[in-house]
Amino acid sequence: MLELTWQNGDNYHQLQKKMEKMKELKIKQLSGKRIILTLFQEKDLLNPKYLEWLHDKKIIQYLNIPSYLNKPVSFEEIKYYVENLLNSRNHYFFAIKTIKERFIGTFKIGPIDWHAKNANLGILIGDQDFWGKGIGQEAFFIAIKFCFDEL
DSSP, X not given: OOOOOOXXXXXXXXXXXXXXXXXXXXXXXXXXXXXXXXXXXXXXXXXXXXXXXXXOHHHHTTSSOHHHHHSOOOHHHHHHHHHHXXXXXXXXXXXXXXXXXXXXXXXXXXXXXXXXXXXXXXXXEOOGGGTTTTHHHHHHHHHHHHHHHHO
């Protein structure tokens, strides 16, 4: 198995802290009727579909990351991006999975402005088999409920 070395070496601990916070909140995962949101993990980063999605202009055109459209993003760039999200105290980064645990996209809460009590929300439904089926709407509902009830 590939062992990832993160830039500051404490990614695992930051992820553990967020997972502990979710446990403190008695949250193992955020569940809907058809999908679950789980904290993004190394296995999600290493899933070949994730990088494939980020190379598909049709999928990433609305991500608001213009550099991804100019040239294919490298695995190292994605690793750096994910590392920064996982190390941030102002972001939650989730994998969107079906109830049967098929990885179909990502969901980001952040940056979170703790003082003003607001946050940006972002979604990527990478698996096109799930486009137009209300998955994005369900993911937003789950995340917004989490934000209002728990954060």
